[in-house]
Amino acid sequence: MTTDETGATAHGVLRLPDRILFGDGSFSAVAVEASRLGSNVLLVCDPFLLDSPELDGILKELASLNVDVTVEARVVPELPREHVEELIAAHRNSGADAVVAVGGGSAIDLAKLIALGLSTIGALDTWYGENAIPSPVLPVVAVPTTAGTGSEVTGVAVLTDPDRDLKVGISSPYLVPCVAIVDPLLTIGAPPSVTAASGADALVHAVEAYTAAVRPADWSAQLPVFVGRNLLSSPLALEAIRLIVPNLARAVRDGNDLDARRAMAQGSLLAGMAFGSAGTHLSHAIQYPVGALTHTPHGLGTGLLLPYVLDAVLPTCVPQLAHISEALGLRESNSEAAARAAIDAIAGVFEEIGLPSDLRSIGVTDADVPRIVELSLTVKRLVANSSDTPTPELIGRIVRAALDGDRARPVSEETNDQNRIHA
Structure with missing residues (x-):
């Protein structure tokens, strides 16, 4: 097996979003990027963002682009399976054709899981493990407010299943967000x-x-x-x-x-x-x-x-x-x-x-x-x-x-x- 000087195999694999935007102020691109993907957007965000000027700005700009928006802020730590499935059911008939996630890793993982649930039929445990998802899910725009999980560019979502003794992951290239927008200014408020x-x-x-x-x-x-x-x-x-x-x-x-x-x-x-x-x-x-x-x-x-x-x-x-x-x-x-x-x-x-x-x-x-x-x-x-x-x-x-x-x-x-x- 051929390797390079770092010991890595002399072949490579990357699975990334279609677009990655990085830099101060890149948050202002959220509405435009979302409008390219759908006209009926489900926006998943952490609860503390509900009254923020950032969220208000996104909603106003999406409205100006004639995009319908539903906000879902019931993000909880560890993402219990039952909670995620309840939210999927709540939005099943929403007609959403794209999902925007703004928040920490739990918010982004929740957005991925809802995008999966609205695109497939079956309980979440159907997709546990690797490469079990059969087809593309709703497109996701991921906007992290913390510097840590990397979920905005990965095909992994993690949740808690009470029937199991540890967290479980759903891993698939289909879960990689379509767009990742990383604005360092959004991380300033993190404690x-x-x-x-x-x-x-x-x-x-x-x-x-x-x-x-x-x-x-x-x-x-x-x-x-x-x-x-x-x-x-x-x-x-x-x-x-x-x-x-x-x-x-x-x-x-x-x-x-x-x-x-x-x-x-x-x-x-x-x-x-x-x-x-x-x-x-x-x-x-x-x-x-x-x-x-x-x-x-x-x-x-x-x-x-x-x-x-x-x-x-x-x-x-x-x-x-x-x-x-x-x-x-x-x-x-x-x-x-x-x-x-x-x-x-x-x-x-x-x-x-x-x-x-x-x-x-x-x-x-x-x-x-x-x-x-x-x-x-x-x-x-x-x-x-x-x-x-x-x-x-x-x-x-x-x-x-x-x-x-x-x-x-x-x-x-x-x-x-x-x-x-x-x-």
Whole structure:
């Protein structure tokens, strides 16, 4: 299998919106872009935007373009399946031919799910997993107000199913929005806690896309949604890391630091573009059961877990971590030292923005570890993207290290030998 100098396969896959608009003031393009897609728009937004001048401006401009609009602001965290299906039913006969999403990741994911529900027949669980959606859904214009999820450019929507012990994802190229509009000015109002958790998730997206497994492409078959580290995703992921690491703490400390907000918005966008095809891996897989158990923000969990994941898989991705170290301007004597310096730098950013550093502090106990390991391994689209073989032993070692906040936990010689074989 041919690879390039980054270790990425010498082929690439990107699945992106038809148009991506980025920059200060780009929000003013929302109405025009929506009017190109339909004449009856369902606008999904976070509740706090209902009385905002931004939303008022969109509604007035859509009216001037003779576009009918229905506003749906019943966005809730974690998106329970029943709630999403109720909203789909409520808008089933609306005649909507396009959906606009303005808000955080939950608002954008809700818009995707409603677009799916209005385009298909059947319960949402029909489409769980990868590539189950049979045909295109209603077109979506996605406008994020946080710098973190990357949902505006990915084909993934996540919700909570009470019949399951962890969040579930619906993944399909048909869920990629038609238009993404990323205006850094919209992120200025985000509070420090939201900025920290969403920014941490953006960094995890970029790092996991850059350290994901190298996977061969079978062009004669339907590709998985997450195809692994590749020639096109890797430069995007590395640039995202270069932007996010020096700017995340700045954005958390001073929400009006526009340079930091711009860097974070761009970094989050690039990270979404990267992981939308390359995928994420073990931090996300483990966070699913951890988040369901502790009811903590997704980005908090993925950020907490990432240093422990990278410590565990380091022997299988030293070159990639060394490239990250170089991109961050770190200078070390050899590749392994550079790789460890990159992990320490990432962990340092998370510490600086106030993320908890161990699972006990968010309510996980020793008794929870076996079930977390078991459930993590069921998230196959993510664990299959790990650069190291995702055994129960590997996942258990990561979870136990994170439980105790022990990044110095020794790795057995047997495990090191196995890792070098897989590298």
